[in-house]
Amino acid sequence: MSTMCEYPLKRTQNYPSLINNKMRYYIIEEPDIHYESIDEEDENYDNSAQNVILNEIEEEPDAYENSPCYSESIVESYPIYDENDRQRSEKIVVIPRKLLVPIRNQRFLSKGNFSLDKKMLLLSGPCHMNWNDYHRLSVIHAFMDNLEQDFPSVCTTVTIGHSLEGRELKVLKISNSDASNASVWLDAGIHAREWIAPAVATYIADHLARNFNNLPQSVTNKDWYFLPVFNPDGYEYSHTKERMWRKNRAWHGGQCVGVDLNRNFSYGWGGKGSSDIPTNAFYRGPEPFSEPESCAVRDVLLNSGIRFKIYITLHSYGQVIIFPFAFRDELCPDYVRLLEGATAMSKAIYETTGNTYKVGISRDVMYGAAGTSNDWSYGAAEIPYCYLIELRSKQHKFKLPRQEIEETGKEILSCVKTLMEFVDNYTESKIGEEKSEEEITISP
Numbered sequence: 031m032s033t034m035c036e037y038p039l040k041r042t043q044n045y046p047s048l049i050n051n052k053m054r055y056y057i058i059e060e061p062d063i064h065y066e067s068i069d070e071e072d073e074n075y076d077n078s079a080q081n082v083i084l085n086e087i088e089e090e091p092d093a094y095e096n097s098p099c100y101s102e103s104i105v106e107s108y109p110i111y112d113e114n115d116r117q118r119s120e121k122i123v124v125i126p127r128k129l130l131v132p133i134r135n136q137r138f139l140s141k142g143n144f145s146l147d148k149k150m151l152l153l154s155g156p157c158h159m160n161w162n163d164y165h166r167l168s169v170i171h172a173f174m175d176n177l178e179q180d181f182p183s184v185c186t187t188v189t190i191g192h193s194l195e196g197r198e199l200k201v202l203k204i205s206n207s208d209a210s211n212a213s214v215w216l217d218a219g220i221h222a223r224e225w226i227a228p229a230v231a232t233y234i235a236d237h238l239a240r241n242f243n244n245l246p247q248s249v250t251n252k253d254w255y256f257l258p259v260f261n262p263d264g265y266e267y268s269h270t271k272e273r274m275w276r277k278n279r280a281w282h283g284g285q286c287v288g289v290d291l292n293r294n295f296s297y298g299w300g301g302k303g304s305s306d307i308p309t310n311a312f313y314r315g316p317e318p319f320s321e322p323e324s325c326a327v328r329d330v331l332l333n334s335g336i337r338f339k340i341y342i343t344l345h346s347y348g349q350v351i352i353f354p355f356a357f358r359d360e361l362c363p364d365y366v367r368l369l370e371g372a373t374a375m376s377k378a379i380y381e382t383t384g385n386t387y388k389v390g391i392s393r394d395v396m397y398g399a400a401g402t403s404n405d406w407s408y409g410a411a412e413i414p415y416c417y418l419i420e421l422r423s424k425q426h427k428f429k430l431p432r433q434e435i436e437e438t439g440k441e442i443l444s445c446v447k448t449l450m451e452f453v454d455n456y457t458e459s460k461i462g463e464e465k466s467e468e469e470i471t472i473s474p
């Protein structure tokens with residue numbers, strides 16, 4: 031089950047806090063699902079509640095028809111905008127009829143009103159996760175819940191916030207709860223169309239959860255935080271409407287233009303490699319951290335009290351490993367250390383699958399970018415090891431065939447494990463150096 035963060039989170043000022051707002055829910059029946067499975071004898075069955083809800087939806091026929099989620103989604107929602115583009119607090123939740131059974135069984139359905147916390151429970155339904163295909167958000171979230179259920183001693187799910195359209199920003203923590211652990215953050219899917227990134231993030235999380243006790247110490251001495259879908263609204267949109275959608279689903283001037291969340295971070299915000307034109311693919315937003323998705327990640331990395339040592343963000347495509355800075359030409363003070371780490375990561379990939387990943391700073395191996403999460407994590411959150419990995423492939427670009435998901439997962443798992451080893455060895459050798467220096471000065 032998902033739980034809210036135990037640590038204080040600052041909420042963005044620009045958007046209403048969806049979880050605290052009173053919302054009306056509408057449940058729409060899925061026309062293709064038959065009702066035989068509904069157990070009429072069930073004491074929790076409340077037929078009148080369903081009728082009430084179905085009547086309510088008729089008052090919003092436009093919203094119903096335009097629902098981006100009314101298709102095969104398990105549970106989806108979207109905000110309604112008034113004529114001034116202001117978001118109202120009402121939402122529509124589309125729940126296929128087949129799911130009304132588990133809802134009823136868990137006593138959630140009460141005159142069509144239930145809280146978002148209860149909605150989360152619905153997502154822990156049947157999960158069909160695998161790495162032979164790309165999956166919708168609901169499957170990815172259910173997969174995370176299932177890992178928590180199956181490996182409760184190491185896995186916890188946490189909701190760190192909600193997207194603009196009210197979807198969960200769901201994090202899976204994997205840890206043996208040793209207080210001396212360093213922390214690793216790994217996110218993916220900040221750009222909607224880069225489907226291989228969430229697939230690889232879940233592949234790594236799955237491997238860690240299932241094999242935790244047999245993994246090297248450099249992996250188990252870390253607290254791992256996975257955010258596989260950083261931009262859930264965009265991700266779903268890229269599945270349902272526009273495969274090549276990149277940004278989130280922010281509105282501007284009466285239309286949904288989207289903000290590039292990887293240009294919305296404050297460090298170096300507004301510089302070259304970002305745009306102030308809302309319809310541009312690299313639109314950085316009206317101000318730094320104007321979006322709830324980037325705010326939620328900022329708040330965990332900066333204000334949670336968790337000391338992150340490693341930040342990894344997965345993108346596609348290009349097969350490159352990039353470290354700060356992307357927003358300026360000058361090398362960062364830790365250039366050599368970060369380059370050594372990237373080189374070790376690239377070597378691990380090559381040794382796993384024979385694939386080559388270039389390493390370097392963004393301007394050298396890709397193009398410059400300002401307001402990125404990677405620069406911010408290093409420059410503002412002061413996380414010592416920050417890497418952006420552009421996954422496969424140069425040939426297929428954003429549309430990596432699903433047959434390559436597992437191979438990509440394997441090579442990046444090996445790459446990430448190697449980074450952990452590098453970080454631990456580097457720290458130890460530095461401590462060794464410091465000690466020997468001390469000895470020299472103390473005993474002349």
Ligand SMILES: [Zn+2]
Nearest residue numbers: 221224345346
């Ligand atoms: Zn990207």
